[in-house]
Amino acid sequence: MSSVLYDAPGPRARQRNIALSIVFFLLLALLLWWAWGKMDDKNQLEWALWEPFVTAQAWNTYLLPGLGNTIKAAALSVVIALPLGAVFGIARMSDHRWVRVPAGVVVEFFRAVPVLLLMLFAMEFYVRSTNVSSDDRPFYAVVTGLVLYNASVLAEVVRAGILSLPKGQTEAAYAVGLRKGQTMSSILLPQAVTVMLPAIVSQLVVIVKDTALGGVMLTFPELMSSRSTLAANYANVVPSFIVVGIIFVALNFALTTFASWLERRLRRSKRGTGKVLGAEDVEELNAAEVGGSFGAGAGGSI
Numbered sequence: 001m002s003s004v005l006y007d008a009p010g011p012r013a014r015q016r017n018i019a020l021s022i023v024f025f026l027l028l029a030l031l032l033w034w035a036w037g038k039m040d041d042k043n044q045l046e047w048a049l050w051e052p053f054v055t056a057q058a059w060n061t062y063l064l065p066g067l068g069n070t071i072k073a074a075a076l077s078v079v080i081a082l083p084l085g086a087v088f089g090i091a092r093m094s095d096h097r098w099v100r101v102p103a104g105v106v107v108e109f110f111r112a113v114p115v116l117l118l119m120l121f122a123m124e125f126y127v128r129s130t131n132v133s134s135d136d137r138p139f140y141a142v143v144t145g146l147v148l149y150n151a152s153v154l155a156e157v158v159r160a161g162i163l164s165l166p167k168g169q170t171e172a173a174y175a176v177g178l179r180k181g182q183t184m185s186s187i188l189l190p191q192a193v194t195v196m197l198p199a200i201v202s203q204l205v206v207i208v209k210d211t212a213l214g215g216v217m218l219t220f221p222e223l224m225s226s227r228s229t230l231a232a233n234y235a236n237v238v239p240s241f242i243v244v245g246i247i248f249v250a251l252n253f254a255l256t257t258f259a260s261w262l263e264r265r266l267r268r269s270k271r272g273t274g275k276v277l278g279a280e281d282v283e284e285l286n287a288a289e290v291g292g293s294f295g296a297g298a299g300g301s302i
Contacts, residue, residue, distance in 0.1 A: 039238065049236040053243050058230060066215075066226025067247060073139060073222065074208045077146035081207070082200075084147065085154025090184060092159050103155075110152035116213050119145030123218055142214030142222075146207055153203055161196035162188050194266045201259035205252045223247065 009017060039045050052058040091103035110118070123141035126132045132140055165188055173183040215225030223244055231240040 042238075044238045049234070049239045052230070052234045052236065053239070058234070062226045062230040063223070063244075063247070066221060066223040067251075069139070069220070069226075070208065070211045070222040071251075073142050073146070073211045073214070073220070074204075077143050077150065077207050078204055080143070080147045081151040081154055084151040086158050086189075088151065088155035089158030089162070092155065093162065095180075107152045107155045110148045111156070113149070115145050115149040115210055116217060118148050119214055119218060121145075122148075138214055138218040138220035141218055142211060142220050145214075146210060150203055150207055154200065157196050157199045157203065158192070161192035161199075164195055165191055194263060197259060197263045197266070201256055204255060204259075208252060208255070209248065 036045075088103050088107050091099050092107065094100045094103070119141050122144035123137060126137045126140055162184075169187055169191065170183055173187045178186065211220070211222050212224040214220035215222040215228075219225065227240045227244045231237045234240075
């Protein structure tokens with residue numbers, strides 16, 4: 001079956017794809033076997049190095065508190081960055097120059113600055129200009145940097161999603177008397193959400209991963225920082241990296257899986273439920289209209 005985006009592969013193409021898949025999995029198996037051998041040569045597979053991860057102490061003392069801080073910082077950043085990005089994205093499309101230009105300057109500036117630099121600036125700001133306690137400063141700095149950077153990126157996602165809709169949607173809304181604000185909130189944004197969702201999810205994954213920058217540079221006790229403490233106490237650097245990497249993969253996979261389910265649900269809810277009419281059905285409808293309302297109307301006018 002062909003699609004709008006691609007043609008269905010033929011018999012030769014299917015055979016070629018199967019052969020390439022077999023080669024890929026063989027190479028992947030060789031790579032894993034090589035990595036396993038290297039770790040074995042360096043004594044990284046000894047049970048003493050992996051034993052802490054099957055005990056409650058390592059999880060309750062290091063990994064779970066770090067994971068909780070990662071989720072807390074990422075969730076708060078998302079809650080603030082999403083509406084802020086939507087506001088700036090819509091502001092960039094304003095008809096008023098005094099709204100559009102400042103919004104564009106803010107978005108382009110914070111998109112151009114690395115998120116780590118924003119975190120460091122925020123940390124210095126909280127140290128020198130506020131009364132935030134030293135224990136809370138890393139958390140505030142991480143959230144501030146994530147919000148400033150990701151809100152500017154999400155603003156462009158929102159703007160692109162709205163501009164991707166057909167112009168006829170806006171023209172039809174204006175034709176029935178809706179104002180620009182009503183058109184944006186009732187017509188454009190609900191349709192653009194489905195278009196924007198994959199890009200938004202990708203940015204949410206970036207937010208989760210970027211919390212690790214706060215642990216490395218700002219001593220924020222997130223998952224990666226907690227891994228460092230655990231590895232220092234148990235002398236298992238490589239196993240701790242592997243376990244934390246698996247945790248990040250599982251967390252982001254759960255996020256993307258939920259987003260994929262939500263996208264499918266949104267698309268199903270917007271899909272038309274009427275059946276496609278055939279030629280006979282159309283002829284019956286035309287006959288009914290001619291003999292019914294149209295015919296009666298014509299006879300009445302005579």
